[in-house]
Amino acid sequence: MSDSKKYIRLSELMLSFCDGDLTPVEMAELEALIGDDDEAIEYCVDLLMDNSFFCQTGQVSVPNKSGGDSSVVSSKIVELLSGADEILEDSSFDLEVWKMLADAERAAEGLPRQKCSSQEQELIRKVERQKGNYTIKRSSLLTFAASIAAILMVVIFIKFAPPKTGVEVATLVDSLNAKWADATIPVGHGMRLRTSHTPMFLREGMVEVLFDNNAQVVIEGPAEFCVMGDDRVQLSYGMLYAEVPNEAIGFTVNTPTVKVIDLGTEFGVKAGFNGDVELHVVKGKTTMISGHGGQKASQDVIANEAKLYSAQGQTTSDIQCAKQQFARDIDSTHQFYWRGQEVISLADMVGGGNGFGIGMLNAGVSYEGQIGILDAYSSDTGPTEFVPVQGSAFVDGVFIPNGPTQINTAGVFYDGFEQTNNKYWLGVLNGAWHQIDLTVKVTRHQLRLNGFEYGTEDRPAIYMASNQGVTFDLQAIRQHTGMRIREFTSLCGLSETYGDHWDSMKKYSHFMELPKATFQVLVDGESRFIKKDMTYKDPVGTISVELTPTDRYLTLVTTQGSDKSNNGDWTLFAEPVLQIEQK
Amino acid sequence: MVDKKLDNNRATEVFLSLLMANQTRIRAYIAALVPNSNDADDIMQETITVMWSKFADYEVGSNFSAWGTKIAYYNILTYRRKKSKTGLHFSEDLFERFMEAADRKYSTSDERLQALRNCVKKLVPADRKLLKLRYDLNSTVKHVAGCTGEPVKRIYRALARTHHKLYRCVRRTLVEKGVI
Numbered sequence: 191m192s193d194s195k196k197y198i199r200l201s202e203l204m205l206s207f208c209d210g211d212l213t214p215v216e217m218a219e220l221e222a223l224i225g226d227d228d229e230a231i232e233y234c235v236d237l238l239m240d241n242s243f244f245c246q247t248g249q250v251s252v253p254n255k256s257g258g259d260s261s262v263v264s265s266k267i268v269e270l271l272s273g274a275d276e277i278l279e280d281s282s283f284d285l286e287v288w289k290m291l292a293d294a295e296r297a298a299e300g301l302p303r304q305k306c307s308s309q310e311q312e313l314i315r316k317v318e319r320q321k322g323n324y325t326i327k328r329s330s331l332l333t334f335a336a337s338i339a340a341i342l343m344v345v346i347f348i349k350f351a352p353p354k355t356g357v358e359v360a361t362l363v364d365s366l367n368a369k370w371a372d373a374t375i376p377v378g379h380g381m382r383l384r385t386s387h388t389p390m391f392l393r394e395g396m397v398e399v400l401f402d403n404n405a406q407v408v409i410e411g412p413a414e415f416c417v418m419g420d421d422r423v424q425l426s427y428g429m430l431y432a433e434v435p436n437e438a439i440g441f442t443v444n445t446p447t448v449k450v451i452d453l454g455t456e457f458g459v460k461a462g463f464n465g466d467v468e469l470h471v472v473k474g475k476t477t478m479i480s481g482h483g484g485q486k487a488s489q490d491v492i493a494n495e496a497k498l499y500s501a502q503g504q505t506t507s508d509i510q511c512a513k514q515q516f517a518r519d520i521d522s523t524h525q526f527y528w529r530g531q532e533v534i535s536l537a538d539m540v541g542g543g544n545g546f547g548i549g550m551l552n553a554g555v556s557y558e559g560q561i562g563i564l565d566a567y568s569s570d571t572g573p574t575e576f577v578p579v580q581g582s583a584f585v586d587g588v589f590i591p592n593g594p595t596q597i598n599t600a601g602v603f604y605d606g607f608e609q610t611n612n613k614y615w616l617g618v619l620n621g622a623w624h625q626i627d628l629t630v631k632v633t634r635h636q637l638r639l640n641g642f643e644y645g646t647e648d649r650p651a652i653y654m655a656s657n658q659g660v661t662f663d664l665q666a667i668r669q670h671t672g673m674r675i676r677e678f679t680s681l682c683g684l685s686e687t688y689g690d691h692w693d694s695m696k697k698y699s700h701f702m703e704l705p706k707a708t709f710q711v712l713v714d715g716e717s718r719f720i721k722k723d724m725t726y727k728d729p730v731g732t733i734s735v736e737l738t739p740t741d742r743y744l745t746l747v748t749t750q751g752s753d754k755s756n757n758g759d760w761t762l763f764a765e766p767v768l769q770i771e772q773k
Numbered sequence: 774m775v776d777k778k779l780d781n782n783r784a785t786e787v788f789l790s791l792l793m794a795n796q797t798r799i800r801a802y803i804a805a806l807v808p809n810s811n812d813a814d815d816i817m818q819e820t821i822t823v824m825w826s827k828f829a830d831y832e833v834g835s836n837f838s839a840w841g842t843k844i845a846y847y848n849i850l851t852y853r854r855k856k857s858k859t860g861l862h863f864s865e866d867l868f869e870r871f872m873e874a875a876d877r878k879y880s881t882s883d884e885r886l887q888a889l890r891n892c893v894k895k896l897v898p899a900d901r902k903l904l905k906l907r908y909d910l911n912s913t914v915k916h917v918a919g920c921t922g923e924p925v926k927r928i929y930r931a932l933a934r935t936h937h938k939l940y941r942c943v944r945r946t947l948v949e950k951g952v953i
Contacts, residue, residue, distance in 0.1 A: 242804030
């Protein structure tokens with residue numbers, strides 16, 4: 191191996207070591223590469239020192255003399271990369287960086303790996319970083335601040351120059367889990383944004399910016415952007431969703447390679463670091479201008495269309511419009527963001543989620559009022575009272591329908607239920623599996639309607655073997671999401687798999703060949719859907735219940751049918767969702 | 774010895790002044806022996822805390838960074854003992870060789886830093902941008918890789934090549950100036 195190649199490989203391994211990314215095998219390779227070569231040691235030490243100069247922030251904590259909190263003295267010891275800001279503003283360098291990477295990789299010869307002996311391998315330890323716990327002792331720095339200010343001014347270096355004075359054109363109205371590259375720059379709700387060429391670096395999370403012309407953008411990190419004008423945003427990389435009202439037509443999003451001009455619309459822009467840009471138009475129409483200089487091309491992109499501009503090939507192609515890729519709305523108060531989903535899954539809520547997929551599959555509500563994994567499949571006599579649910583803002587509670595029964599925490603009773611045996615199976619489940627392991631044996635399996643298995647991520651369901659009821663708080667859902675709830679839709683039925691297992695059950699007299707069960711949907715105690723005495727051989731029921739902004743509680747109920755038995759009532763609501771829309 | 778008649782404020786002023794002037798050398802020494810940046814930061818902070826607690830023992834006018842690196846050395850040994858069973862670290866033999874080199878080199882850190890600053894300016898913009906992404910924006914290599922869609926290894930390789938260019942430039946500069 192030539193010296194250059196060896197040292198580059200050493201650099202690579204040492205830098206990885208610095209970041210905590212070095213693997214044990216690479217550690218062995220590093221030691222083998224160094225071997226007896228003292229110059230390699232010198233090289234590594236120089237590299238480590240250089241790396242420390244780049245990493246060094248100059249923040250030191252000096253103990254407080256009175257024993258109180260220490261004081262953090264912040265100074266930027268070195269600014270090695272001054273003058274690089276203008277580089278980031280020059281969009282053409284984005285391509286150069288990645289061309290450099292690609293060309294270097296293609297041209298570079300392979301760096302031979304040193305083989306490690308088995309003994310060296312045995313010396314390897316797993317990396318585990320342990321944080322020290324440093325207590326700051328001693329006395330205070332109460333009065334030193336003024337006297338050392340002069341010293342500190344010499345060495346203080348401000349990494350980000352104050353933004354150039356510009357015109358205030360927008361307001362940062364909300365943020366969700368936002369982390370900025372420079373944590374020392376305060377960026378908070380209500381902050382006015384000025385036109386500036388100084389980019390803002392959002393490392394992660396989302397921010398919502400409202401322009402004075404009422405154009406609204408949501409930017410999702412990692413992203414680099416700056417507000418160029420009262421109707422212009424520069425997006426160097428990251429994701430941005432713009433909602434532009436009529437009075438703001440002409441709003442423009444610039445990326446290093448593409449310009450998008452709004453013509454009265456909603457659209458999302460995803461700008462890759464390599465210069466590739468995706469434009470997804472959700473509503474209305476935009477004009478997309480791509481390329482540079484004399485190679486520019488312009489085209490209109492309308493609702494439900496999407497384009498991909500490839501920087502390397504300087505070509506534009508059609509892609510699928512991914513309407514739910516971009517965060518369109520955020521609400522930090524409720525820790526909620528909306529990507530344009532059109533439904534809220536009640537099955538997900540039963541599993542402890544917020545309706546957008548974070549609930550646990552095969553979790554559900556027990557009659558202790560808790561949400562957790564349900565796996566004890568047995569028949570139980572249920573409580574006679576309504577059981578409020580803890581730990582979910584959206585699931586109001588559960589109950590066993592049996593004659594007049596309280597069905598929500600507001601104390602509303604519904605007296606239209608038939609008398610039942612007050613028994614239930616399992617609990618109200620986000621899922622759809624069944625099993626019996628008593629004298630009757632039925633192996634665990636997914637329940638099925640219309641030939642499709644339910645209780646999966648793709649086909650969610652609420653399995654509530656009769657007799658059970660669950661109530662959802664629509665008001666809480668509206669408050670959390672900020673959405674309007676149009677309608678509740680679902681399929682309902684008894685699982686076809688009962689027929690598959692009938693042979694193993696028919697010798698037991700308490701099972702019927704065609705068990706019957708009733709499905710019902712109530713809104714604020716008023717019955718809005720009922721299908722009585724369904725069997726597993728009946729066609730699947732289709733539920734569609736319109737909802738108004740004043741409807742508060744939605745209740746789903748399964749009860750034993752006219753056969754007066756809940757044995758074999760493998761009853762499920764399949765794909766139970768709330769259809770939503772923006773207010 | 775530091776004049777015991779110095780009031781606390783004055784002692785603080787003196788300490789901070791000396792620290793600011795020597796921090797780079799002490800940090801460079803620690804970095805040479807503790808490659809993991811996060812651990813090096815912790816040791817640096819611990820070293821400063823010990824230095825401050827023992828400042829009354831410091832001989833004013835003597836070599837502050839030599840005193841500081843001696844304290845750092847013991848902190849590093851403690852760190853190595855703690856990490857001996859749980860971390861990736863150099864063998865004893867290799868560590869001693871690194872230590873000898875660090876002892877020789879840390880005192881010229883200021884000159885090295887100045888040379889590095891000038892050499893960074895000579896890099897092509899693409900190299901400077903890569904360094905800025907990694908260091909100036911506090912982005913980890915994994916984060917840069919995530920943003921770019923490039924493999925982590927490729928980012929490290931690119932950084933390594935850039936650092937190698939800087940190494941050659943800095944070395945040339947220090948030789949010309951007679952520092953090494």
